[in-house]
Amino acid sequence: MSTFSELTIDFETRSDVNIKTHGAYLYFATPHAKALLASYKIDGGPKKRWRYGQKCPDDIRRHVEAGGTIAAHNAAFERLLWQLVLAPRNGWPMPKTTQFRCTAATAAGMSLPRDLEGLGNALDLKVKKNKDGMALIRFFSIPRKPKKDEDPDGIYWHEPEDHPEKFEQFADYCDDDVEAESQADARMVPLSEYEQDLYWIDQVINDRGIRIDVKSARAALRIAERAKVILDREMTTATNGAVTACSQVSKLVEWINGQGVAIPSAAKAEIEELLESDDLPAHVRRVLEIRQEAAKNSVSKLTAFLKRCGDDERLRGAFLFLAAGTGRWSSVGAQLHNLPRPRKIYGDTHPGLLTLFENFRHGDPDWLRFLYGDDLGKPLHLISDALRSFIWAAPGHELVVADYSGIEGAVAAWFAGEQWKVDAMFDLIRDPSLPDLYRRSAAGIFNTTTDLLTKKDPRRQVGKVSELSLQFQGGVGAFRSMARNYSLKMDPVYDPVWEVATEDRRAAAEKRYEQCVARGDPVTGLLTRRAWIAGELIKVGWRATHPAICTAWKLLETAIREAIESPGKQVSVLKCTYLVARGFLWCRLPSGRCLAYGKPRLSQQVWVRHKNVATGAWYDDSEAMERQHAESLANIGLLKIEGPAKPTATALGVDSVTKRFSRFALYGGLAFENIVQAIARDLLANGIKLAEANGYPVIGHVHDEILTELPRGQGDLDFFTDLICRLPGWAQALPLSASGFVGKRYRKD
Secondary structure, X not given: OOOOOEEEEEEEEEOOOOHHHHHHHHHHHOOOOEEEEEEEEEOOOOOEEEEOOOOOOHHHHHHHHOOOEEEEOOHHHHHHHHHHHHHHHHOOOXXXXXXXXXXXXXXXXXXXXXXXXXXXXXXXXXXXXXXOHHHHHHHXXXXXXXXXXXXOOOOEOOOHHHOHHHHHXXXXXXXXHHHHHHHHHHHOOOOOHHHHHHHHHHHHHHHHOEEEOHHHHHHHHHHHHHHHHHHHHHHHHHOOOOOOOOOOXXXXXXXXXXXXXXXXXXXXXXXXHHHOOOOOOHHHHHHHHHHHHHOOOHHHHHHHHHHOEOOOOEEOOOEEOOOOXXXXXXXXXXXXXXXXXXXXXXXXXXXXXXXXXXXXXXXXXXHHHHHHHHHHOOHHHHHHHOHHHHEEOOOOEEEEEEEEOOHHHHHHHHHHOOHHHHHHHHHHHHOOOOOOHHHHHHHHHOOOOOOOOOOOOOHHHHHHHHHHHOOOOOOHHHHHHHHHHOXXXXXXXXXXXXXXXXXXXXXXXXXXXXHHHHOOOHHHHHOOHHHHHHHHHHHHHHHHOOHHHHHHHHHHHHXXXXXXXXXXXXXXXXXXEEEEEOOEEEEEOOOOOEEEEEEEEEEEEEEEEEEOOXXXXXXXXXXXXXXXXXXXXXXXXXXXXXXXXXXXXXXXEEOOOOOOEEEEEOOHHHHHHHHHHHHHHHHHHHHHHHHHHOOOOEEEEEOOEEEEEEEOOOOOHHHHHHHHOOOOHHHOOOOOOEEEEEEOEOOOO
């Protein structure tokens, strides 16, 4: 056993491989990868330095050989350096993966920024990330340009001995990083044993990697290049030379507007919106379709796959542990979590995957069009359809893949106590031929029965979109966004949903629409009146059939407010407990894991009515607003405050889009969403651990899907799906099920 508790270390390195485009595995695989210097502390002792050319420090050697813990920020980088370079090439002791602990993961577990600079600012550390470090990294860690008398194909560096002052600054920068990491670590709550073990499993999964069909991918890229030349030619013809390439976005927008069709940008959503119009001129429609095909991101995906593949054709390091505040993973680099869905027609009209990939290898887009026709055989569409299947098993192996069925809906119903839905899910697990939840949801919205609303009834799609968009307190805007994802047009839904609505619901929907128009709600500008009212009636209908979930939003909001008002008091609600301590609002999940919300506080908000400046009339609707801001507007007559102030919870967290550490409102629907997604993540983690423990090595996971790879004939799908659905003690009576497939190539089952 080590006489030291922990080694905290930070390395500065160099390599001729671009880590951003090729990833850390290939960065360290090159023979030019090298550690330049390190700063470290052992057991909180004084900072020490190591520089290249020196042997491994004796205290580090003793610590590692004794099995001591190695802490680093984004520890996968230090681990790979150690295991791929320092140990095999430089004679350092080889540490086990289980010796590493990642302080960036610790930060993420508390919903703090992962990056050291953001973490230092969030914790207001005395020593923070040195902003001058990036310039030094570019100077010493990236190859310099060859001089006139040097081989232009050679690899050259700014050597430390030639720039001693700069290199000393580099060492100071490394010192500051270690000190900042150490200070941050002392302020944070470490991962639990369960989560730390899961982190090590995550590292093993990333090390195994996912095999890519490199030969087919290269052929598909050749097809894509030729197809884009053809599309550019078609674009030139369709616009009479005004736009000569599909990538000329500004010229394209200008041309479309010049045809009397308004379009603000060539964004995917804008093009899809226009293509849904029945009165779109045919020549404009054709131009939009050409652009839509050319803009498929399949090419960039395949390029990312190939750039990150090693000599064994495996892509590694694609998964990021604790990427979201809920604890969910994300995918980095090649982004395996947002692979496109194949077209519905794929698999019915198209030939099998084997035939399709054989045709890819011809490298000829005209061949694909000849085989599948001008409509189905668009090369970039075909590549997009097959993108998942460029992932395949190693020779003599096959993939065993399982996907949890409707896991967020199951967790939401179980957590909130929506018992009719829980019972329905158990019925479906026992007998999959029964009406599914989308039909049941639609039946509630349209006031009918599942006997009359069959599987092929178009109203089922309304039920599906409702289930995916409304359970987290979403409204018309949320429904519209999800409807677009599933190509559901809202205008045609108006008549059937209006017909079954009560007079009270009709009147309330119309009144709310007028209120939203009056206050300039942007969604009313994106939808027709009929479509907006249809969305509102669907929302009201869905909520009426889910009273327990709607109640859960209110209960969570009340519990959060009570916990913030009484720091140190445990407030239990449904299957969770809230507590404010150490400057955080903690939400203990059924699993025992905690979600964290930084610096919680109650902001006094009031309900206000706005004044129409043009007419002087007061709008009928009201909205919540921060009291101080409302009072300033009320003083100049722009609004009226109605009723006393009400405390609303806010907290600090990392914005999922901007990645900034900022304050946000923690309302009931958001708290419910966080909890549901966190519980779903804990069930996925449980499934991954069960798979690993029972001889199913995991190579990846996509949302709620687990991918494993075994020698051909050794995987049992029924056993595997049953295995990952074994419930932990805290999740008893949760309706969890899964389905999957066994095959050579990955696909959407």
